[in-house]
Amino acid sequence: MRVLYLSSEASPLIKVGGLADVAGELPRALRSLGVDVRIVLPFYPALKKASFEEKRLGAASVKHAKRWREAEIYSTQIRDVPVYLVDGAPIRQSNKIYDDPLVDVDKFAFFSLAALTMCKELGWQPEIVHANDWHAAMSMAWLKRYRNRDPFWTGVTTLFTVHNLPYMGSDVSQGMKDYDVTIADLEHLPPWSRTLPLPIGLATADWLSTVSPSYAEEIQTPEFGHGLEDLLHARRERLVGILNGIDSEVWNPAHDSSLTVPFSYDDIKHRERNKQALQGELGLEQETRIPLLAMITRLDHQKGIDIALDALLEMMDVDWQFVLLGTGDTTLEDRAEQFSAVYPDRVCFVKRFAPRLARRIYAGSDMMIIPSRYEPCGLAQMIAMRYGSIPVVRSTGGLKDTVEDYDPRSKGTGFAFGRAEPRALRDALCRGLSVYRDRKEWGALQRRAMIKDFSWKRSSEEYYELYRGAIDEGVK
Template sequence: MSQKSPEFLKVLIAASEAEPFIKIGGLGDVAGSLPAALVDYFKEHPDLPHLDIRLVIPFHGKIQSSRFHLEKIASFPVHAAKSDIPANVSFCSDLPYPTYLISGEPLPVDGAVYDSNPIIDGKKFAFFSLATLEFCRLQEWIPDILHANDWHTALLPYLIRQRDEYKSLFENTRTILAVHNLPFMGGGTQAGLTEMGIQSSTDFRLPKWARHMPLPMGLASSDRIIAVSPGYAREILTPEFGCGLDGFLFTRTERITGILNGLDMKIWNPARDAYLVSTFTKLSLNSRSKNKEEILARLGLEYDPRTPLIIMISRIDQQKGIDYALKALRNLTERKFQVIILGVGDPVLEDACKTMEEDYPDRVRFLQRFDQALSHQLYGSGDMILIPSRYEPCGLTQMIAMRYGCVPVARNTGGLSDTIVDSTPESGQTGFLFSDATPESCEDAIERSLNAYINQTTWLQIQKNGMKVDFSWKNSAARYAHEYLALLNLSQD
């Protein structure tokens, strides 16, 4: 039964990274964009409680402090196994919601955001989680919703349900654990957790091997598990994608849902993108060809409007399917197309990309780097973008590509399945999907896209269909708001 909404709804989002402070991967986009989107959503719905949303992240040494107005507001001890560790909290007032950055000895100023040593990261994020809870206690600000993200903050829901000193304090707090990438569970961190005085889970539902890993510990304790797409929420319940936790997760099916990440529509806007030679909208797609012509000339490739340009903007690794995608492209070299690959990653696969360029110097370029400007330019130039991921929890690449009129050719998995429509141009087709992570399946989808490109009227319709889709954070914020209120048994009428 629903109850009357309170005057305030207190939400704390905890993450290991967040724009504009620090971004390593997609989590940084989410943690930086979702709070602001929620602020806007609640303002637009005056019938809802007043939202008091706050963000807390580690004060990583890589954060450029001079870019922000930061004020140290608290210092206190965090109790570890053998001694207390001082923690400091800095407050940032630059954003439309309060942001706190926690520092201390486990977060050295010269340390990486994510260390290659899992024990170091285990201690770092265990310290951060304990300090976050102590700060809430010190401020006498106890959230109604505690929204954690991935293994780095998954200890938060675990600690408030397992630690005696937190059980009563957070008794009325409801917890959400967002799963951005299930395989990354915090394996190898146990020694770091032990050093911080955190014991393994005794939950019999978890496999024994998972009881000392932060993500499974959090999954067993959270009131709600939110995967970053509906498709991924279904996939993690299967042996193929469940990473050995599918049996456990099946026992929590009623608590699992999926919400797509949103896209920053201001940053990714082809009508105003300063990186493009020629900006455009879905009503002026003819202007788009100037971008393709310029980038091909810059890279020493011949421009022919009849030759489609296939782009790949990706981390170069097995998960992203680069290995079999290259084989598929090689199998199709009798067809007319060009390829530009942008990214870094696995040295073996990077060498395979280099070999591809060496074997086909008149049609392939491999740009071995991360380049923000170039990624914008490729989205605004490519005719198709190949996304052959073996699994893809959500993915922003396909959303950006569609917004820029670049048609995705992608594996039918996770968030790719949720965002790409493979039907007919007349019924809303936005891209081409393939089922299996094999060269043959990928090859078939690429060939279908090449055939469709021949008919430019058809192709234009597919492009426009994709550009019409609203991938903004507004839709995602509405879903999260519903989950918050539902967890507190509040109505949203």
């Protein structure tokens, strides 16, 4: 099975957001199943400054406004996964990964089409072209239009994965004309969306996927569909939700050098030493009996920071400590700083990107608060459970699919609530704190959470089955 995997970023080569983790880890897991998957990335100027070995393979040409734009093709590897790097004038016009919308639209359109012409130049024919998010959407449109006109592409199936629906890209109408990929029949697309890359990808790919089963259902509704719910509902038979995973080697408290004391499922008692050390590092009272609540997140309205702070304000008569790690919206940063300033003995706000501290927070906190208004998948809850920090989540998207609500009879792995409002979160936290006081029950809850399997093995097997089914069915 041969898969061309298009992404705008992939860890560890280039990382801005969560897409990089998926693109860096899923192909590796697929390779272990025998899939010949090859990643394609733009060769950003910033990437050229990184320390890795690359080899120039040749060139490929992309037609643009009756002329030809040349793309230079390089190769490297990410943990034994082949990676192609596409360079060219549109990609070199900005030093940033993501920049001005007009620059990005041309840059990623060029990248998407060069990735396809590259295959022909190299003589490597994929069976599946798997594109991620709006940055790679033009590849879906090009194949929709030209696949049956070129024997090289006849029979090649396409899959388009959306990681976060609201991020649709900017007007690409001029680019569609310049690159000659105008699609006459964009069935079910509302007029306003017919020049945006992501909706075009959703309308033209053979198969669609997103990053959790619940999110796949939610985006078919007006609440979460952002105006594309009719299209997604019409294509529901070809829309699949597959949970992202985490690298269980990278996220392993038994071998994590960032921690004060490594620990595992079998010696969970050592977590207390990590908690006490974390309390000291944050300037909080070093008392392990006090529940330590945490959030590790981008400060954004979507993430429900305001919901969390309002809920905690309603719980000032309860004993707790709280740490918030992250940066983002300045209004939310200001509010978090004020909250910390008013209650310095209970609240610590760390306004910076601190990966090693994040690991210590996962290992030392008792509960991880994730009150997202929507969450396509989410990784924080999976990492938290792996490290024995019990998630308190809004029941939406991937949070709903990964966290089983606690019940004394049916057990569970965390605490879930429905409405995106402070009172609902407060009630869930109070349920959690009630169980926390029963140390035996809390330990059992932690162990159930820690043994949950969120590895990429499970996710890759589901993608393998999706690929196999798509190839067997063929192009329709």
